[in-house]
Amino acid sequence: MQDFILTAEILEKARNAIEGSLIQAGVRTALLIDGAGNILSNCGHDSDEIDAISLAALAAANLGATSQIAKLIGEEDFSLLFHKGKNGNIHFGRIGDELILITIFGEDVSLGLVRCRVTDLTDTLLHIFEG
Amino acid sequence: MALIDLSKKEIHCKIVYYGPGRCGKTTNLLTVHSSMADNARGKMLTIETKGDRTLFFDLLPLNLGKIRGFNIRIQLYTVPGQVMYAATRKLVLKGADGLVFVADPLQVRRERNIESLEDLRTNLLEYGLKLEELPLVIQYNKRDLVGTPIPTLTVEELDADLNSVYKAKTFEASAVTGMGVFETLREISKQTVRYVTNKHLLHETK
Amino acid sequence: MNDSPPGRDFHAEIDDAIDTLFAPHAGAGPEASATPASDKAVSPATVAPPAPEKVAPLPASLLTADGADAFSPFEEALLSLDWEISPDNIETARKALKEIQGNFEVDKAVALTEIFALMDRLLEVMAIAPQNVSTSAPKTLQEGLQTLRAAAGAEDLSLIEQTLVDPTLSELRAAIPNIPKDYSKLVSKPQGVAGTEQKTAAAPPAPAAKAAPAPAQSASMDEDLLPELPAAFGASGGRPSRVLVEAVNAHLVVLGKCIAKRIIPVENLFAKTPGYEKLHAIHTELRERLERQKQNLLKALGDDYQADAVVPAEPAKPAVTATACPWPTVALADVGGRMVAFLPEQIAYEDKPAGKVRKCGSFLPIKNLKRGFFGKIGFVVRGELSFLDEAILKTLTIPVANLSGQEAREPKADSSLLVVFKANSGMAFWLDKPTEQLDTSNDRWEPLTDPGTLVAGTLTVQGNSVPVITMRSV
Numbered sequence: 001m002q003d004f005i006l007t008a009e010i011l012e013k014a015r016n017a018i019e020g021s022l023i024q025a026g027v028r029t030a031l032l033i034d035g036a037g038n039i040l041s042n043c044g045h046d047s048d049e050i051d052a053i054s055l056a057a058l059a060a061a062n063l064g065a066t067s068q069i070a071k072l073i074g075e076e077d078f079s080l081l082f083h084k085g086k087n088g089n090i091h092f093g094r095i096g097d098e099l100i101l102i103t104i105f106g107e108d109v110s111l112g113l114v115r116c117r118v119t120d121l122t123d124t125l126l127h128i129f130e131g
Numbered sequence: 132m133a134l135i136d137l138s139k140k141e142i143h144c145k146i147v148y149y150g151p152g153r154c155g156k157t158t159n160l161l162t163v164h165s166s167m168a169d170n171a172r173g174k175m176l177t178i179e180t181k182g183d184r185t186l187f188f189d190l191l192p193l194n195l196g197k198i199r200g201f202n203i204r205i206q207l208y209t210v211p212g213q214v215m216y217a218a219t220r221k222l223v224l225k226g227a228d229g230l231v232f233v234a235d236p237l238q239v240r241r242e243r244n245i246e247s248l249e250d251l252r253t254n255l256l257e258y259g260l261k262l263e264e265l266p267l268v269i270q271y272n273k274r275d276l277v278g279t280p281i282p283t284l285t286v287e288e289l290d291a292d293l294n295s296v297y298k299a300k301t302f303e304a305s306a307v308t309g310m311g312v313f314e315t316l317r318e319i320s321k322q323t324v325r326y327v328t329n330k331h332l333l334h335e336t337k
Numbered sequence: 338m339n340d341s342p343p344g345r346d347f348h349a350e351i352d353d354a355i356d357t358l359f360a361p362h363a364g365a366g367p368e369a370s371a372t373p374a375s376d377k378a379v380s381p382a383t384v385a386p387p388a389p390e391k392v393a394p395l396p397a398s399l400l401t402a403d404g405a406d407a408f409s410p411f412e413e414a415l416l417s418l419d420w421e422i423s424p425d426n427i428e429t430a431r432k433a434l435k436e437i438q439g440n441f442e443v444d445k446a447v448a449l450t451e452i453f454a455l456m457d458r459l460l461e462v463m464a465i466a467p468q469n470v471s472t473s474a475p476k477t478l479q480e481g482l483q484t485l486r487a488a489a490g491a492e493d494l495s496l497i498e499q500t501l502v503d504p505t506l507s508e509l510r511a512a513i514p515n516i517p518k519d520y521s522k523l524v525s526k527p528q529g530v531a532g533t534e535q536k537t538a539a540a541p542p543a544p545a546a547k548a549a550p551a552p553a554q555s556a557s558m559d560e561d562l563l564p565e566l567p568a569a570f571g572a573s574g575g576r577p578s579r580v581l582v583e584a585v586n587a588h589l590v591v592l593g594k595c596i597a598k599r600i601i602p603v604e605n606l607f608a609k610t611p612g613y614e615k616l617h618a619i620h621t622e623l624r625e626r627l628e629r630q631k632q633n634l635l636k637a638l639g640d641d642y643q644a645d646a647v648v649p650a651e652p653a654k655p656a657v658t659a660t661a662c663p664w665p666t667v668a669l670a671d672v673g674g675r676m677v678a679f680l681p682e683q684i685a686y687e688d689k690p691a692g693k694v695r696k697c698g699s700f701l702p703i704k705n706l707k708r709g710f711f712g713k714i715g716f717v718v719r720g721e722l723s724f725l726d727e728a729i730l731k732t733l734t735i736p737v738a739n740l741s742g743q744e745a746r747e748p749k750a751d752s753s754l755l756v757v758f759k760a761n762s763g764m765a766f767w768l769d770k771p772t773e774q775l776d777t778s779n780d781r782w783e784p785l786t787d788p789g790t791l792v793a794g795t796l797t798v799q800g801n802s803v804p805v806i807t808m809r810s811v
Contacts, residue, residue, distance in 0.1 A: 006135065025472040036226030037190075037206075038143055053206070054176045057190045064222040065187075110475040112422040116467040171358055195358060198350050317359040324351050 011041060013128045018043045018101075021121045026109050028088070031102040032095070032125070035060055040099070050104075059102050063092055082111060093118045095125050135331050141202045144323045145226055149251050150233035151243035152212035155272045158306035159233065160191045160207055163316060166309065167193070187211065188223045195324070205320055212247070221254045229266035229323030231315055232299075233306075234289055236273050238282040245292055266322035267299040270315045275305040407440040408486055415482065418463070419475045427464045428723075430478075431457060432715075435724065437485060443622060447629055448494050449485065452502065455509040456481045462513055469514040477512040481505055585634055586646030592631050600624045662782035662796055667805060668772035669798070670755065672738065678796060678805045679757055679772065685722035686756035687772060695748055701756075701765045703733040722758045735763040759808035764791070 014032060018041060022030045029044030037057035067077045081092040091103040091114055101121070103114055135142050148156040157177065164175040173192030188208050195203035208227075210220040232251065234244045252262045271289050284292075286303065294301060300318055304311025414430035438446055438453045446453075456478055463470050471477070484497075484505040491497050604624060607617035635642055667678040686706060694705045703722070707714045714730040715723055722730070735756065748754075748767035755766045777796060784794035793807040 021468075027472070034226070036145060038145075038226070051174055053173055053192050054190065057176060057188075057206075057208075061187050061219070061222060064225075065219070068218045105472075108476050109472040110419050112418055112420055112426075113463075113467060113470060113472040113474060116422050117472070120468050167358075193358075195351070195354050198354055199347055203351070203354075313359045317355055320355045320359065321352050324355070325348055328347065328351070 006040065010128060014125055015041050015043055017121060017124045017128065021117050021124075022103060022114070025113070025117060027103055027105045027114065029102075029104040031056060031059070031104075033060060033100050033102065034098055035064070035100065037061070044104070055102065059092060059100060063094070063100055080115070091115070091118065093122065095122050096129070099125070099129065101125070135327070139202070140200050141204060142324070142327060143204045143206065144228045144320075144327050145206050145208060146229040146231065146319055146323055147224055147227040148207065148209045148231045148233055149220075149224075149247065150212055150272075151235055151240060151247040152214070154212060154233045154235035154240070154244075155306040156209040156212065156233050157189050159231075159270070159272075159304075159312055159315070160189050160209055162306055162309050162312045163193075163207065164191055166313070170194070171196070187219055195320075203324060205323070207316075214246075217250075220250070221257065224251075224254050225258060227255075227260075227265070228327050229319050230262070230268070231319050232267065232269045232293070233272050234269060234293055236271055236276065236283040236289065238284060241284060241288075241292065244289075248293055263297055266319060266326045267297055268315055268319040268322070269294055269297075269299045269301045270304050270311065271301060272304050272306055272311075274303045274310065275308055407437050408482060408489075411437055411482060415475055415478055418478075422463055422467045424464060427460050431460050432724070434460070441489065443626075445488060445494060447626055449488055449502070451506060452481055452484065452509065455506065455513065459509060459513050466514065471512045471514070474512050477508050481509060582638065582641045583646065585638055586641070586643045587648045589631060589634055589638075589642070590646050590648050592627060592634075596624060596627055596631075600627070662777035662780065662794070662805070663784075664777060664805070666774050666776055667796070669775045669803070670766070670772040671769040672766050674769070676798070676801055676803050677766075678775065678798075678803050679755065679766075680805070680807055681774070682720060683757040683759045683808055684755060684772075685718045685720045685758040685763065687753060687768075688717075689751070689753045694754065695750070697737065699737050699739065700734050701737050701754075703735065703756075704731045706754075706756075718756070718758075720758060721760070722756070722763070733763075735765055737765045737767070757806065757808050762808050764808065 018030045018032065023044055027044065029042070029050060031039060031043075031052060032041040033039050033056040037060035039052055039056045042052050063081065066081055070077050077094070083090045087107055089105055089107070089109075089111065091105070091111065093101045093103070093115075095101050101118060103118060105114060148159055150156055160175065164172060171194050173194070176190040188210060191207040193205045193207065195205060197203075208223050210216075210223045212220075230251070232248060255262050255265070271286060273283070276283050286301075290301065302311045302315045302318070304315060306312055411430060411433035414426065414433045417426045418430055434453065434456055441449065459470070459474055459478060463474060484501045487497055487501055488494060494502070600620060600623065604617065604620040607613040607620055610617075664680055666681060668681050668684060669676065669678050671677075690706060691708075694701070697705060703718070704714055706717050708717060713727055715725075715727055718730070725733075735758075749769075752767045752769055753771050755768050755772065757764055757766070775796075775798065781797040782794060783797075785792050791806050791808065792804040794805055796803045796805055
């Protein structure tokens, strides 16, 4: 496994991409983490109010667990991982093999359009991290 | 996989407490959590499950403070010890920078210790990591049982079983009373931070 | 883990920090206080309170009012869209919306034209450029639906105009991103052929759009342009542009003339002719709708209305048609050994169909094209045909062209089938090979004006005279 060495430039680019796409579209918080639960980028309006460290660790474990569940039913992985709450929703998306993008948004934002944007953003972020 | 964030000058190290089921990994973390000042510790995250087993993992983030402008953060994880949670255990090991192997001194758990250490070695290999190259500390837990009617292993027996190959530093401990918990943590933290910074930072801090 | 000289001090400092911090039962270590841990717990109380519900209250009586059933397919389609923006989901929603529009009383449908058109446009934009649409677009459509529901039950639309209709209109307008339609292409085509193919091609390569060109083609021009007008006025913030005002004034003059000189005489003629009552009613409705549109435009123009507006001369048709083909691209194909061309926007189906279709002889039931027992015909056809009801599609049968004039025979096993359709008339052709797009800009075009034939004119392609086949309304 490779170590991540993040330069300020890469992080800034990633943050700009996330801000420009998701936060501008009304998403509350977007967290970019790695598979081990490290936080690479934390963007959004109430990003300070969320216990991001716990969220990242649980999200990484959650994705690991669901991908095991997927294998148990003969799937490679699930393409949609989403939890719906009363006022808040959370969507998890894989960025390549190593990274995870967590998106937290309210009732007024459509999951379908968040998914579209996350799909677009995935390519951009992969491009940024793979140079 | 240590995360070094040069933009925020942060170093994150991940230390995983490994060992057979019910050897006291979570108790180690709880003791650390309850003894430390609020400003240095984060929120202890445990996933509530029925019974006292760890199903997923426990996480305790710690903050070492600023050293040479670098904010050093350590995250302590435990793995579920029970054999059947192999997948989660492997997942938590992902990106570990340092390891504490917690051994159970009960006579009846002797085989479990050896199996668990072997399991650790193979799981790391699957991530391309070698146990002998990673920071490792072995903790012989539950020393408070010595002298009670419960049959326990001696330190020599434990050394022969678990430490003949790796020659790691060992600590006797009693996680419930707090004995040896911080000695273990101190040693593994030093080794781990040094390991991470040696790998990535030496040229930055000249 | 050996200390290299440059790291020694650094490591010593780290060791010190660790010793201080992890002294058993340590109090607050001084180093640790350098940066307070940011991972403090969040109490649930600090989580933002739920936003107040904004949906207009709907009296229970309206829920069971006429047309309530017609709303549920659209409601379901919106739910699907909320989960996934896919061409299929958008298509279903647009069809359901059209269905609702069809079920409204004529008066109300006319008054609500703009809402319908904007909702449809929003769906269309979602297909073309989902990344540009506001993420609350499905929610906005929901609100549009609530308004329509209220309107269906309302005795008098003017009562809800201010409270519901107007706010919904402005929300819809705000949700539609400014994706300019390529008006220049329309202007360059004097015969009014919709540049639908070009419009699709020019759209940004969104994943949804490339999978389904169909949604972008659907809106016919007359429906499409009307809703753009108020949006255009609104967009400029205040005064509409001079060009627009002149164009609308000219349009009003033409509209007035058409009503007075074309529609009213025919309406009167039908009124006097026994057996033509139905046609008379249709004409009356048509006239009334046009007059209402005229009133709308007059209202929108306000002081800018000029009763004596100068109507610009019609573009000189012969000058254009004599040299350039009115369609920038045509689909070139071989039918029975002859090279012919079709209009891309009229192609409703092109594929190699199942064996039983090949035995259809001179008439092709459209329902034979569907795939699988549970498949829908609407899914395999595109263009105008795809907007017809499944029930209607099931009953449609179209003639199979026989250009050679010989006895109809079974087509070759590998030939593909082409169906062209426009304004209720269609025809099927067996092709020797699949169609190819041809750019007509360099080919000589000679129009044919005989309305009795399907040939709109001939193109000269590499020395061969190629008839361009077009369906005309009967």
